[in-house]
Amino acid sequence: MDKRPLDALNKSKGKNVYVILKNGREITGKxxxxxxxxxxxxxxxxxxxxxxxxTFGDLLVRGDSVVIASPSNQ
Amino acid sequence: MDKRPLDALNKSKGKNVYVILKNGREITGKxxxxxxxxxxxxxxxxxxxxxxxxTFGDLLVRGDSVVIASPSNQ
Amino acid sequence: MDKRPLDALNKSKGKNVYVILKNGREITGKxxxxxxxxxxxxxxxxxxxxxxxxTFGDLLVRGDSVVIASPSNQ
Amino acid sequence: MDKRPLDALNKSKGKNVYVILKNGREITGKxxxxxxxxxxxxxxxxxxxxxxxxTFGDLLVRGDSVVIASPSNQ
Amino acid sequence: MDKRPLDALNKSKGKNVYVILKNGREITGKxxxxxxxxxxxxxxxxxxxxxxxxTFGDLLVRGDSVVIASPSNQ
Amino acid sequence: MDKRPLDALNKSKGKNVYVILKNGREITGKxxxxxxxxxxxxxxxxxxxxxxxxTFGDLLVRGDSVVIASPSNQ
Amino acid sequence: MDKRPLDALNKSKGKNVYVILKNGREITGKxxxxxxxxxxxxxxxxxxxxxxxxTFGDLLVRGDSVVIASPSNQ
Numbered sequence: 419m420d421k422r423p424l425d426a427l428n429k430s431k432g433k434n435v436y437v438i439l440k441n442g443r444e445i446t447g448k449x450x451x452x453x454x455x456x457x458x459x460x461x462x463x464x465x466x467x468x469x470x471x472x473t474f475g476d477l478l479v480r481g482d483s484v485v486i487a488s489p490s491n492q
Numbered sequence: 493m494d495k496r497p498l499d500a501l502n503k504s505k506g507k508n509v510y511v512i513l514k515n516g517r518e519i520t521g522k523x524x525x526x527x528x529x530x531x532x533x534x535x536x537x538x539x540x541x542x543x544x545x546x547t548f549g550d551l552l553v554r555g556d557s558v559v560i561a562s563p564s565n566q
Numbered sequence: 567m568d569k570r571p572l573d574a575l576n577k578s579k580g581k582n583v584y585v586i587l588k589n590g591r592e593i594t595g596k597x598x599x600x601x602x603x604x605x606x607x608x609x610x611x612x613x614x615x616x617x618x619x620x621t622f623g624d625l626l627v628r629g630d631s632v633v634i635a636s637p638s639n640q
Numbered sequence: 641m642d643k644r645p646l647d648a649l650n651k652s653k654g655k656n657v658y659v660i661l662k663n664g665r666e667i668t669g670k671x672x673x674x675x676x677x678x679x680x681x682x683x684x685x686x687x688x689x690x691x692x693x694x695t696f697g698d699l700l701v702r703g704d705s706v707v708i709a710s711p712s713n714q
Numbered sequence: 715m716d717k718r719p720l721d722a723l724n725k726s727k728g729k730n731v732y733v734i735l736k737n738g739r740e741i742t743g744k745x746x747x748x749x750x751x752x753x754x755x756x757x758x759x760x761x762x763x764x765x766x767x768x769t770f771g772d773l774l775v776r777g778d779s780v781v782i783a784s785p786s787n788q
Numbered sequence: 789m790d791k792r793p794l795d796a797l798n799k800s801k802g803k804n805v806y807v808i809l810k811n812g813r814e815i816t817g818k819x820x821x822x823x824x825x826x827x828x829x830x831x832x833x834x835x836x837x838x839x840x841x842x843t844f845g846d847l848l849v850r851g852d853s854v855v856i857a858s859p860s861n862q
Numbered sequence: 863m864d865k866r867p868l869d870a871l872n873k874s875k876g877k878n879v880y881v882i883l884k885n886g887r888e889i890t891g892k893x894x895x896x897x898x899x900x901x902x903x904x905x906x907x908x909x910x911x912x913x914x915x916x917t918f919g920d921l922l923v924r925g926d927s928v929v930i931a932s933p934s935n936q
Binding site: 457474483 | 499558563
Binding site for chain 6: 735737739741746747748749753754755759761770771772773774775776778779
């Protein structure tokens with residue numbers, strides 16, 4: 419198991435990512451930091467939940483809440 | 493993974509943060525302390541839950557309950 | 567991360583605290599002991615759940631069930 | 641954090657305790673053994689669930705299911 | 715905390731136990747093996763769930779699913 | 789606690805097992821590999837969920853999702 | 863327990879896998895990386911949820927959310 423999934427996501431640092439949380443919230447933002455628990459620090463982030471959007475200059479996403487994450491610049 | 497997400501949040505110490513918990517509760521308060529489990533100690537905190545607001549001089553938020561956290565002074 | 571959130575709560579030892587649990591139960595009582603898992607030992611405690619109050623001379627609260635805790639003498 | 645919450649409960653060994661579990665079950669019984677995970681071994685135990693009572697000569701309660709526990713001889 | 719709850723249950727090895735799982739399933743069977751996670755290996759086991767009974771020659775019960783366990787020969 | 793529950797299940801390697809998952813899914817398949825987390829690798833597996841059957845040549849079952857497992861050749 | 867379940871899945875690296883998540887989401891994609899927590903990095907991935915399909919060039923799936931995973935080229 420040479421290449422690691424979190425290292426792959428970490429290559430998106432400085433780029434936009436799209437994240438789905440356990441409770442259905444969807445988040446986009448520029449990935450600034452990532453740790454081994456999948457905690458993320460995002461810049462210019464937006465949370466979409468039940469058709470309502472909220473924006474944040476900086477946002478910590480708790481890794482425990484994350485279901486999937488994807489580089490969104492594709 | 494040089495920069496760490498929790499260190500980024502920790503820079504908001506002394507400033508207001510906005511937190512969403514797993515059960516939908518929303519909390520604002522001045523961040524006084526933070527540990528690696530994302531436990532937080534907030535001052536002048538307010539919990540909003542189902543349109544009801546409750547204020548607390550000091551409040552411990554259990555990290556395990558946190559979904560996202562953001563510096564709210566922006 | 568010099569100051570720790572649990573140390574801050576621990577300063578309320580001997581004083582009343584207010585606790586919300588994951589299932590919506592609310593508890594008040596005098597904090598007698600606290601450990602790093604946020605397990606608490608309360609004296610003269612009262613649980614409020616669905617408008618019903620139950621009192622306990624001594625009460626162990628399992629940390630894993632705690633959402634927030636606050637010194638209630640304010 | 642000198643005194644520990646589980647040590648306080650452990651002093652009720654040989655006496656009756658009252659326990660609430662995550663799923664709403666309520667249990668009473670004489671505390672015979674306790675470990676750091678809050679697993680308990682009770683004697684002459686009774687489970688109350690949805691108005692139905694079941695009695696057990698000996699009962700292991702898994703700590704992970706426990707919400708609160710209290711010495712009930714008060 | 716000299717005597718341990720799991721050791722107490724382990725004394726029922728070779729005898730019947732009754733187990734309630736988190737999802738409401740009830741299990742009886744002869745306890746053959748037990749580990750510190752409360753994983754159990756039962757012989758001649760029977761699962762009761764929503765009034766339906768299923769029998770198993772051998773059955774592994776995952777400890778994480780267990781709420782309570784009791785020696786049932788009483 | 790000499791004999792271990794997972795070792796007992798491991799003796800079914802090469803034979804069919806029956807597994808119930810937390811969400812009610814039922815799985816049968818030939819056990820090819822098992823680890824201490826109860827992760828399993830099954831061959832010629834079939835998942836039954838809400839009366840729908842799906843077959844898989846090879847299947848990894850995450851141990852965390854497992855409620856019970858049984859050798860099904862009995 | 864010589865052969866390990868995750869090693870078996872790891873042999874599908876470079877090939878398509880099919881994954882079911884706890885919340886019912888189904889995912890297909892080419893497995894690029896896998897770690898011991900069952901975190902996966904997929905290429906050309908597609909999530910199906912409530913009859914809606916979404917495609918991703920690259921996708922991190924959090925292992926904690928995984929129920930089953932299978933090589934889908936069979």
